[in-house]
Amino acid sequence: MESNRTESRENRYLNPYLGGVLLGLVVIAAFYTSGRGPGATGALKGLIVTGVEAVVPEAAASSGFVAEYREPLPGHPLRSWLVFQMMGLITGGFLSGAFAGRLKFRIEHNYRITSERRLLMALGGGILFGFGSQLGRGCTSGAALSGMSVLSLGGFITMVSIFGTAFALAWFFRKNWI
Amino acid sequence: MGPLVIYEVISENINLLTAFIIGTAFGWVLESSGFSSSRKLAGVFYGYDMVVLKVFFTAAVTGMLGLLFMSLFGWIDLSLVYVNPTFLTSAIAGGVVMGAGFIMGGFCPGTSFSAAAIGKIDAMVFIVGLFIGIGLFGAGYSIWQELYLAADMGHLKISDSLGMSDGLFALLLILAASAIFYFAEMVERKFASHRL
Incomplete structure (x- = not known):
């Protein structure tokens, strides 16, 4: 009985249309505050650029890929809107999973x-x-x-x-x- | 008037703090909508779970309408927001490679992080793959640079390219989204036996 109850709780998700409206509000908030929309891969690119610059600075200096990332972001490569947003994404995902009883390595x-x-x-x-x-x-x-x-x-x-x-x-x- | 950071209503540091808060909401919505499950995500391609279509198109319509109305009310200057540039060749080619990655891996990057955050090991492995893929692109940048920079159409809006107003395009997109939702509900009923 107990396991049945956990199972149904685990599979209880937000109404998809409500989820969509909330996700749309996230997009609006991002544009309203920062002028840019949310994204996921930008932060990973930032981590890779940081790594390349630290380990092989000569290669980084001559890389068109690094130069493209660096152009709008001359400071520390991780001091970026997308990197902070991504830390939030992981936090938010974890909290939602914790409240819904879905935290489990599998x-x-x-x-x-x-x-x-x-x-x-x-x-x-x-x-x-x-x-x-x-x-x-x-x-x-x-x-x-x-x-x-x-x-x-x-x-x-x-x-x-x-x-x-x-x-x-x-x-x-x-x-x-x- | 927004964007707040461009109008210097908020400082660069506050902008990074709100980035974290907005990201938290982003991750929360992805996880609680079921995007932390690759089997739910892949359901859209087999008809047994259409949550991706419903959430994605509702979000796109909400985002678009909200920004258009805020611009109408004078709350945001849309000429200052970042409109992704259109490079026709790489937009299509990149989409094809991503689509193949989607059906193979069952995640997209954002959803894989929300899944890894609740302990999905397959999502963590997907993320390792993301780093490898981005690294490969960076390492061989000179090889595909020409493809990457081909057919540059600038920061073009779809409404302008179709020769219609933003409002008319928005209306058409809402009608299209409504048709998609109707179709999604119909398909889900048909394939209900495959449901997770």
């Missing part, structure tokens, strides 16, 4: 595949997503959601491209999910 996957396969797919997916987010100048948050909110043409194109490709490839990856 590998979530379909019963038809092994944990090892799930982790391998997650690693591969992460590599592709990380690479694509740099090529596309932002991910689902920074390019698609923030971009669409300010009617950026590129934001709409990237959104259609991300979801279109995932739908097109869904059949090939179906065993991992259904």
